[in-house]
Amino acid sequence: MRGLETVLLTGCAGFIGSHTTVSLLDSGYRVLGLDNLNDYYCPDRKRANLAEVCQETAHPERFEFLQADLRDKGRIEQIFQEHRVDRIVHLAAMAGVRNSIEDPALYIDCNLNATLYLLDAARDHKVRCFVFASTSSVYGATRVIPFVETDPCDRPLSPYPATKRAAEMLGYSYHHLYGLNFTILRFFTVYGPRGRPDMMAHRVLDNIYFGRKTPLYRGGEMHRDWTAVSDIVAGVVSATGRELGYAILNLGRGEPILVSEFVKIMERQAGKRATLQEAPMMDADMPYTYADISRARELLGYEPRVGIEEGVARFHEWYRATVLASRAV
Numbered sequence: 001m002r003g004l005e006t007v008l009l010t011g012c013a014g015f016i017g018s019h020t021t022v023s024l025l026d027s028g029y030r031v032l033g034l035d036n037l038n039d040y041y042c043p044d045r046k047r048a049n050l051a052e053v054c055q056e057t058a059h060p061e062r063f064e065f066l067q068a069d070l071r072d073k074g075r076i077e078q079i080f081q082e083h084r085v086d087r088i089v090h091l092a093a094m095a096g097v098r099n100s101i102e103d104p105a106l107y108i109d110c111n112l113n114a115t116l117y118l119l120d121a122a123r124d125h126k127v128r129c130f131v132f133a134s135t136s137s138v139y140g141a142t143r144v145i146p147f148v149e150t151d152p153c154d155r156p157l158s159p160y161p162a163t164k165r166a167a168e169m170l171g172y173s174y175h176h177l178y179g180l181n182f183t184i185l186r187f188f189t190v191y192g193p194r195g196r197p198d199m200m201a202h203r204v205l206d207n208i209y210f211g212r213k214t215p216l217y218r219g220g221e222m223h224r225d226w227t228a229v230s231d232i233v234a235g236v237v238s239a240t241g242r243e244l245g246y247a248i249l250n251l252g253r254g255e256p257i258l259v260s261e262f263v264k265i266m267e268r269q270a271g272k273r274a275t276l277q278e279a280p281m282m283d284a285d286m287p288y289t290y291a292d293i294s295r296a297r298e299l300l301g302y303e304p305r306v307g308i309e310e311g312v313a314r315f316h317e318w319y320r321a322t323v324l325a326s327r328a329v
């Protein structure tokens with residue numbers, strides 16, 4: 001197995017991480033996948049994701065899984081002593097805006113301190129590039145659309161984007177001081193097979209199939225730039241192979257739609273109506289997300305390919321085969 005580069009991929013058992021693992025393996029990398037399999041949502045689902053990775057890839061022999069917690073600095077140092085790491089793709093994080101309001105310290109530990117430990121290791125072991133998963137939430141409540149990477153991003157609405165923005169800036173310091181190639185990818189509302197159960201797409205289908213009410217914040221008059229996971233992963237893999245100095249790139253679809261419209265598309269797929277319930281918008285919610293993706297197009301050759309109807313159909317198919325099949329309706 002000599003000659004192949006090794007990517008340390010954190011969060012490999014999660015939603016985006018599991019798809020990224022398959023794509024990196026099939027693109028010719030060895031993947032050292034790391035995850036602590038935490039219980040933010042069911043760890044069995046994460047184990048199932050790992051099993052699916054090994055079935056889906058043509059190269060399971062290039063994959064090694066390490067169960068480890070990134071908050072453990074000593075463990076990270078040990079991993080870098082024991083393995084050669086050429087590139088880092090850092091997806092592991094506590095995601096979720098609402099949960100971050102409940103437990104901000106957990107988000108500082110997992111999203112900021114853990115990133116610092118990885119940055120130290122990247123510097124000490126001369127890693128060629130560090131790709132960091134950030135979020136459209138760093139743009140805050142701006143009404144200036146579409147969101148461009150040069151926008152200020154200094155008013156995050158909750159601890160989750162605050163920790164992501166802080167980690168982005170720490171990455172700049174390491175680029176400036178040590179010449180580390182640090183590429184920030186700001187993901188916009190990712191959905192698709194293996195989607196997180198706390199995210200809207202999953203919750204709407206749960207509510208439709210299990211006869212529960214779906215809260216519709218502001219009557220669904222909010223826009224989201226939903227982006228299919230396969231498009232996001234194509235952007236991540238492209239960024240992994242490039243040394244861009246310090247770069248911030250939006251990965252979205254660049255075509256936001258209304259939340260109420262998204263719910264209608266889900267209803268059509270399910271062949272059932274959702275029971276909608278008016279609800280006020282949370283203070284931490286953004287009214288709009290809308291990515292300008294011209295930089296990603298230019299620097300990564302990024303091009304979103306999956307339209308919203310097709311993306312929802314794929315997600316629904318996975319949901320039926322996996323979630324519904326395991327629960328009585």
Ligand SMILES: NC(=O)c1ccc[n+]([C@@H]2O[C@H](COP(=O)([O-])OP(=O)(O)OC[C@H]3O[C@@H](n4cnc5c(N)ncnc54)[C@H](O)[C@@H]3O)[C@@H](O)[C@H]2O)c1
Nearest residue numbers: 011014015016035036037038069070091092093135187190
């Ligand atoms: N899903 C989205 O719409 C979205 C949007 C913007 C940004 N992101 C970012 O993309 C990345 C992946 O998100 P996802 O939706 O796949 O979430 P996910 O929760 O499915 O995956 C994250 C994984 O990281 C692992 N993890 C968390 N803390 C860890 C720690 N301390 N040590 C080791 N492993 C740890 C978790 O066990 C999980 O498997 C995250 O950084 C998230 O903030 C996601």
